[in-house]
Amino acid sequence: MGPHFPRQIFVYKREKIFIFNSRGDYNPEGVIMEFCSCIKKLNLTHKEIVDYLNVICLYLQEEEVTDYGDTIK
Structure with a gap:
């Protein structure tokens, strides 16, 4: 996958x-x-939930400023 995906x-x-x-x-x-x-499917522990939430938060913050070429016409 490249930068446009x-x-x-x-x-x-x-x-x-x-x-x-x-x-x-x-x-x-x-x-x-x-x-x-x-969380339910993998039966995550409280620590795993918090750890993954931190990573997901970073992911969403980074994704917020991307458009993957959606605005190119």
Whole structure:
């Protein structure tokens, strides 16, 4: 993937992976909602939840200023 493709995030725990479908630049609320599903699906601990939330927060802050060429016509 190059700079014109949106980044995808995932959570990996004990041979299970949860891939987020929502794009952080376009649908940050969707990312948060998917993380709530991820918490249950992967049975994350309180520490893991906080750690992943910190990373997701950084991801969403970085994605907020990107457009991946969406504004090019």
